[in-house]
Amino acid sequence: xxxxxFIVPLSVxxxxxxxxxxxxxxxxxxxxxxxxxxxxxxxxxVIATYNEEDIIGKKIENxxxxxxxxxxxxxxxxxxxxxxx
Numbered sequence: 050x051x052x053x054x055f056i057v058p059l060s061v062x063x064x065x066x067x068x069x070x071x072x073x074x075x076x077x078x079x080x081x082x083x084x085x086x087x088x089x090x091x092x093x094x095v096i097a098t099y100n101e102e103d104i105i106g107k108k109i110e111n112x113x114x115x116x117x118x119x120x121x122x123x124x125x126x127x128x129x130x131x132x133x134x
Contacts, residue, residue, distance in 0.1 A: 052109055088122055089118060089122065091122075092117065092122055092123065093124075094120060094122070094124050094125065095125045095126070095128045096124065096126050098127065098128050098134050099129060099130050099134075100131060100132045101134050102130070105134050108110070109124075115116065
């Protein structure tokens with residue numbers, strides 16, 4: 050009788066977890082996520098500059114080379130410079 054109190058719940062747990070595992074093997078790989086283009090969030094790059102006239106051109110070129118959709122990329126320049134930045 051004591052053995053049944055141990056064996057029955059253990060059997061139920063083993064059956065449950067085995068079924069869960071088998072279900073995951075069967076149907077788990079069919080989950081599809083959105084394409085990488087549609088799931089990418091909109092990103093804002095905030096660039097703080099102060100008298101950076103000589104390097105700002107290279108910085109902008111570097112940022113535009115980022116492999117990210119251009120329609121989801123926003124550049125924000127914070128500038129209180131006294132030169133032509």
